[in-house]
Amino acid sequence: MIELRGVSKVYPARDGKRGSQFRAVDEVSLTIREGSVFGVVGHSGAGKSTLLRLVNYLEVPTSGAVLVDGQDLGALGERRRRAVRQSIGMVFQQFNLFRSRTVLGNVAYPLKLSGLPRAEVRARAEEALRFVGLAEHARRYPEQLSGGQRQRVGIARALATSPKVLLCDEATSALDPQTTGEVLALLQRVNSELGITIVLITHEMDVVRGICDEVAVMEDGKVVESGSVYDVFSRPEHPTTVSFVRSALHDVPDGAALERLRARHGGRLVTLPVSGDSAGTHEWSRLLRRHELDFSIAHAGVGEVQSRPLGSVTLELRGPDDAIDAFLTELAAAGKAAAA
């Protein structure tokens, strides 16, 4: 549905030095499948918003090509490019609603601009409001709504023009955890019931874990890692990805937690993986039995990613020292070891 080929965006640097430049997006190539929910995660300043604005040509790339639904936006004339852009909806962190317009007026606004007859504008806006569960608030003003409701208005406005793609820039970052969950559930319905491809930018890996199929990790304008959410969560490679994944899984005790565990547990600690491919778990549980080792659980962080279990457990091993040594050696040979 969306393809970026070696896309870069270079700005004049803000430090004011003449001629100095800043690469906000640096040679990014990505393919986003039709019907998928694609997450882009990265720290502040990584280039996520710039990347999103390149997808709908709000920013013109300095180099590279942006293809939407097979059409190279850079090669299209103004009229056809506008038509493609109209098939892309956008949702913002701060909702960007008109305060002086009613909820219905906000949702109807982009439809009015497109020149549809009034009756149809109204029918479509009402339908979009029904979809997001706000039909009964049509006559209210944004200020009379909660943050989560305002974001649902923002989503209804984006849906009213029947887009094929929805771009969400930190759509839940201004919301509390409960409301975040509700908005994410709504986006999931947008994807599964309406078949709309969603590109979602966030700095929270939990959001990615919640609804994305695939994810790209950005740093300094570059995509440093990408793949299916399960693969990236279970085998993160780039240090930035590793720290994002840890922040969502909480599965490995950090330095301070490990100190506390050591104080509490006198024995040897080892952190072992738990994953959807249960072979990994079987391997170390079989080894534990073979070496006749007993254990107690010091820390456990196992959750679900894309409906499959993932995480790790930290065990305090109990048994003769040489049996523990032999266990750890075999574990290391199997590539599963992470002596805590």
Ligand SMILES: Nc1ncnc2c1ncn2[C@@H]1O[C@H](COP(=O)(O)OP(=O)(O)OP(=O)(O)O)[C@@H](O)[C@H]1O
């Ligand atoms: N118009 C511009 N002129 C110069 N520099 C810009 C411009 N727009 C963005 N930048 C710079 O490009 C970099 C990437 O910005 P961008 O907004 O894409 O990051 P982001 O990943 O969305 O960050 P955040 O999580 O804070 O929203 C930043 O360092 C920013 O200062």
Ligand SMILES: [Mg+2]
């Ligand atoms: Mg941003």
